[in-house]
Amino acid sequence: MKSNEMTGWKQVYSFTLSQLFKQSSFVVPLVILCLAALLIFPVLSLKNKDGATGVQSSSVHRAYLCNSAYFQELPLEEAGIDALSGVEIIPIEKEQLEATETLLSENISGDQPDASAILIDIQRSLETGYTVHVQYAAGGAVDDGDVAAIADAITAWLVVYKVESVDAPQEVIQDITAPVVTEIHKYEDYVKNSEKPVSEEKFFLVYIILFVFFIIINMSTSMVGPKIAEEKTSKVVEYLLTNVRPMALIIGKVLAALVAVLVEIGMVVVVGFASFTISGMLWGKIELLKNASFVEAFSGLSPVTVAVGLVMLLLGLLFFCLLSGLFGATASKVEEIAQGYQTFTLLIMIAMFASLAALTMMPMHGVNGFVKFTAVFPLTSFFILPGLLISGELSVAFAIPATLLSVLATIFLFWFIARVYESAIVASGKVLKLPDLIKMAKNANGKGGKVNEK
Numbered sequence: 001m002k003s004n005e006m007t008g009w010k011q012v013y014s015f016t017l018s019q020l021f022k023q024s025s026f027v028v029p030l031v032i033l034c035l036a037a038l039l040i041f042p043v044l045s046l047k048n049k050d051g052a053t054g055v056q057s058s059s060v061h062r063a064y065l066c067n068s069a070y071f072q073e074l075p076l077e078e079a080g081i082d083a084l085s086g087v088e089i090i091p092i093e094k095e096q097l098e099a100t101e102t103l104l105s106e107n108i109s110g111d112q113p114d115a116s117a118i119l120i121d122i123q124r125s126l127e128t129g130y131t132v133h134v135q136y137a138a139g140g141a142v143d144d145g146d147v148a149a150i151a152d153a154i155t156a157w158l159v160v161y162k163v164e165s166v167d168a169p170q171e172v173i174q175d176i177t178a179p180v181v182t183e184i185h186k187y188e189d190y191v192k193n194s195e196k197p198v199s200e201e202k203f204f205l206v207y208i209i210l211f212v213f214f215i216i217i218n219m220s221t222s223m224v225g226p227k228i229a230e231e232k233t234s235k236v237v238e239y240l241l242t243n244v245r246p247m248a249l250i251i252g253k254v255l256a257a258l259v260a261v262l263v264e265i266g267m268v269v270v271v272g273f274a275s276f277t278i279s280g281m282l283w284g285k286i287e288l289l290k291n292a293s294f295v296e297a298f299s300g301l302s303p304v305t306v307a308v309g310l311v312m313l314l315l316g317l318l319f320f321c322l323l324s325g326l327f328g329a330t331a332s333k334v335e336e337i338a339q340g341y342q343t344f345t346l347l348i349m350i351a352m353f354a355s356l357a358a359l360t361m362m363p364m365h366g367v368n369g370f371v372k373f374t375a376v377f378p379l380t381s382f383f384i385l386p387g388l389l390i391s392g393e394l395s396v397a398f399a400i401p402a403t404l405l406s407v408l409a410t411i412f413l414f415w416f417i418a419r420v421y422e423s424a425i426v427a428s429g430k431v432l433k434l435p436d437l438i439k440m441a442k443n444a445n446g447k448g449g450k451v452n453e454k
Contacts, residue, residue, distance in 0.1 A: 006245060006247060006248045006251065007244065007245045007248055008243055008244030008245055008248040008249075008252070009244075009245075009247075009248035009249075009251045009252040009255075010252070011243075011244065011252070012240075012244055012248060012249055012251075012252025012253060012256075013251075013252040013253075013255050013256050014256075015252075016227075016252060016253050016256035016257075017256040017259055017260060020223060020256060020257070020260045021260065025222075026223075026260060026264070029219070029264070030264050030267065030268075033264070033268045034267060034268055034271045037268050037269075037271045037272035037275060038271050038272075038275045039275070040272070040275070041272070041275040041276045041279040041280075042275065042278075042279045042282075042283070044279075058083075058086065058087065058143075058146045059116060059141055059142050059143040059146045060087055060116060060117070060118055060142055060143075060146050060147065060150060061086075061087060061088065061116040061117065062087065062088045062090065062114065062116060062117035062118075063084065063087050063088070063089050063090070063117065063118050063119075063120055063150070064090050064092050064100050064104075064117065064118070064119045064120065065089050065090065065091050065092065065120050065122075066091075066092050066093070066094055066096070066097055066100075066119070066120065066121040066122070067091070067094075067122060068094055068097075068121055068122060068123045068124070069122045069123055069124035069130060070124065071122075071162075071165060072165070074091075074122065076089055076154070076157075077089050079157050079161070081150075081153045081154065081157055082153070083146075083149045083150045083152075083153040083154075084150060084153065084154075087150075097119075097121060100119050101119060101135060104117055104118075104119055104135065104136060104137050105137055115137070115141045115142075116141045116142055117136070117142075118134055118135065118136040118142060118147060118150070119134070119135040119136065120132065120133070120134055120150075120154065121133040121134075121135070122154075122158065130158060130162060132151055132154050132155050132158065134147055134150070134151045197362070197363055197364060197365065197366050198362040198363055198366055198367070198391075198393060199296070199297065200363070201296065201297035202296075202297045202362075202391040202392075202393065203359070203362055203363050204297075205297045205298070205387060205390070205391050206359060206362070206384065206387030206388055206391055206393070207359055207387070208387075209309075209386055209387035209390065210355055210356070210359065210383045210384055210387055213313060213316065213382065213383050213386065214352050214383055216261060216265065216313065216317070217313075217316050217317055217320050217348075217382065217383075218320075218348065219261065220257045220258065220260075220261040220317050220320070220321055221257075221320050221321055221323075221324035221344075221348070222324075223253070223256070223257035223260060223261075223321075224250075224253050224254055224257050224321045224324045224325045224328065225324030225325055225326075225327055225328030225341060225344060226324075226328060226337070226341070227253060227328070228249070228250065228253065228325050228328035228329055228425075229328040229329070229331050229337045229340065229341065230337070232328075232329055232331065232332065232425060233331060233332065233333055233334045233336070233337060234334070237249070237425060237426075238426075241425070241426070245422075246421050246422040246425045246426075247417075247418055247421055247422070249425065250322070250325040250326075250329075250417065250421060250425075253325060254318065254321040254322055254325060257317075257321050258314075258317050258318065258321065261317060297391055298390060298391070298392075299391065299392035300389055300390050300391055300392030300393070300394075301390050301392075304396055305389045305390050305396065305399075306390070308385075308386070308389055308396065308399050308400070308403055309385075309386035309389060309390060311403060312381065312382055312385055312386050312403060312406065313382070313386065315382060315403075315406045315407060315410055316382030316383070316406075318410055319378070319382065319406070319409065319410045319413060320348060320382075322410075322413050322414060322417055323344055323347065323413065324344055325417075326344075326417050326420075326421065326424070326437070327340060327341055327343055327344040328340070328341060328344075329421065329424045329425045329432075330343075330424060330427075330431055330432035330433075330436075330437075331431050331432075332427065332428045332429060332430075332431070336431050339431050340431045340432070343433075343434060347379065350379070351379040351380050351382075351383065352383065354374055354379075354380050355374055355380045355383040355384040357370075358370055358371040358373075358374040358375075358380070358384060359371075359384065362393075366393075367388065367393045367394065371384075371388070372394075372398075375388055375394060375398070375399075375402055376401075376402045376405060378405060378406045378409035378410075381402050381403075381405070381406055382406065385399060385402055385403075416437075416441055419440065419441045420437050420440040420441050423440050424437065424440065
């Protein structure tokens with residue numbers, strides 16, 4: 001491509017960028033995203049604070065405890081059970097059960113102390129084993145969910161405590177309490193799909209990154225192809241081409257869209273980081289960030305993987321914006337814009353759904369051959385590769401060749417557009433199809449073939 005074919009791209013870029021910043025289609029999503037980034041961390045921090053002190057806001061304030069299982073003691077207060085933290089535990093004898101039941105059933109109004117009380121009776125029989133029996137007044141101030149949480153927590157504690165209460169060596173106790181795990185593998189299927197299934201946390205991480213990248217890329221393409229189509233069908237492009245070369249037109253618009261999207265992302269990241277920092281100072285670190293499963297989901301996170309992910313995002317933006325601009329120039333009439341743009345819409349939707357299809361396989365079959373194919377194939381790799389890389393499911397050694405292939409695909413697309421765009425942007429008549437564009441490329445002699453012209 002000759003340098004004079006880029007004449008006027010700076011003017012197109014400056015004008016398009018200034019117009020984008022003024023449009024409501026840019027301003028409204030930016031405001032919404034910034035508000036979301038501003039509020040998400042305070043909400044999570046406050047939820048974390050409530051979770052840390054959730055027992056203080058629990059509807060259960062008092063628990064009567066009866067040891068009908070004849071343990072020497074039931075040290076629930078010293079057990080460190082979060083669901084019981086802040087709950088007053090009152091031991092009672094078995095003979096006091098009936099009187100306590102009557103007390104709870106009578107004190108059900110919200111202004112009486114025992115309206116927020118429960119009765120815990122730990123029983124034991126040879127037939128059924130141990131039972132954690134919890135009673136509370138149906139019309140009292142006790143929430144069903146709080147009672148269920150307490151019952152589950154005591155049951156989990158009792159499973160360990162009943163073994164530890166036995167006078168036996170620690171090794172024996174550990175052997176008795178060791179979990180029993182069952183794994184079933186169909187031999188043929190196991191051999192074919194030896195990849196380890198992906199955890200739920202990693203699955204959602206890859207899904208979120210895929211979805212965010214799709215939204216960003218789709219949003220940027222809407223700033224290029226439809227605008228070019230509008231200018232061509234309204235004959236505005238004929239005036240533009242008196243001072244601007246065809247390739248300069250698409251390059252200027254693509255670069256303006258890229259800068260606008262990057263500005264939008266940058267502002268959201270800055271607002272989100274400020275919100276995260278301030279929330280941490282006011283309410284402490286978000287509990288989710290301390291969760292072992294959450295941390296494990298980011299096992300591949302490093303400066304290199306982040307850099308590769310950003311490169312893939314930029315390549316995806318450039319690739320699909322160029323493609324959008326190409327198909328935006330295929331229509332000659334206003335009523336044909338949707339028809340001319342449908343090939344691009346079909347391509348980006350196929351890429352998205354193929355990525356989602358690969359993603360849905362991961363919880364059962366891990367990163368199998370199809371998932372790896374989508375991570376390499378240029379149309380889909382822009383969406384799925386960054387998430388697989390950051391989650392640690394694919395290595396940097398795998399990602400670098402895949403990224404280089406995406407670079408080559410973008411270069412090839414740029415070369416193809418350079419050969420056909422001058423003819424496509426001025427063509428009139430029926431909507432240009434993909435075979436027409438390929439024919440243009442074959443017949444091009446530096447300035448594009450001539451088809452479909454009147």
